[in-house]
Amino acid sequence: MTYNKNVKKYIKQCKYLFASYGKSEKEYIRKLIDNIDDGSHDMTYDEVVERLGTPKEVIISYYEQEDMDSLIEKAKVRRLLKNFLSVALVVLLVFLCYKAYIVSAKLYSVPKKDDQIIFDLIVLYFKLFFYLFTPWHEPVNLFWMLNDINLRHYI
Structure with a gap:
């Protein structure tokens, strides 16, 4: 379906406010889009807000409906992934610095x-x-x- 720029802007703001954007959040956005779609594709932004509420209110209502245990589990997984990627990045940087040191040592100590x-x-x-x-x-x-x-x- 094609929507005007106001509806797209509203959906984009809602997606931005999610702490993580997974399967259940995508399903919630799909339901939100279905609520917007009533045949009038030329709604203004204010009409969309009047009909559904501000993006902040929509996201707060989602978190109120969502199971707290699943939200905590998502936060744990996200934190674990973030920590793993940080450690992997540090290890990669150390490895690249070591390789650069070895290459420069070979380059300057032994004649070509x-x-x-x-x-x-x-x-x-x-x-x-x-x-x-x-x-x-x-x-x-x-x-x-x-x-x-x-x-x-x-x-």
């Missing part, structure tokens, strides 16, 4: 593989330059040089 490769290539080029442009040198095996600076597996 690419940086190590560049450093090893610079050392190799320096040794080759020294070998080629100095008149006094001993014969050197290129594979020995690569093995010496741990670049043999990159070829």
Whole structure:
């Protein structure tokens, strides 16, 4: 069914005032909508309030009709869920902080593989330059040089 914005506003305010919105509350809202529906879909907000009462009065009458034990049970479940989610959030945050610490420790304490490769290539080029442009040198095996600076597996 389609209702005008005034009826939708009234229903929205009623839903907002519930402490928890479960199955019985949805059923109560359905009954409330059935009470509003009389074929005149162009009611003003004041007409809806005059017919059913203010949203606050409607919710108070619901809680007066509802069984107190079920309301207490809903409050317990809600508090338990809230506490569980809070603890889960704290555990998740601690875990993420720990992982960030581990990643940053690895990142800053050990040089990156690419940086190590560049450093090893610079050392190799320096040794080759020294070998080629100095008149006094001993014969050197290129594979020995690569093995010496741990670049043999990159070829």
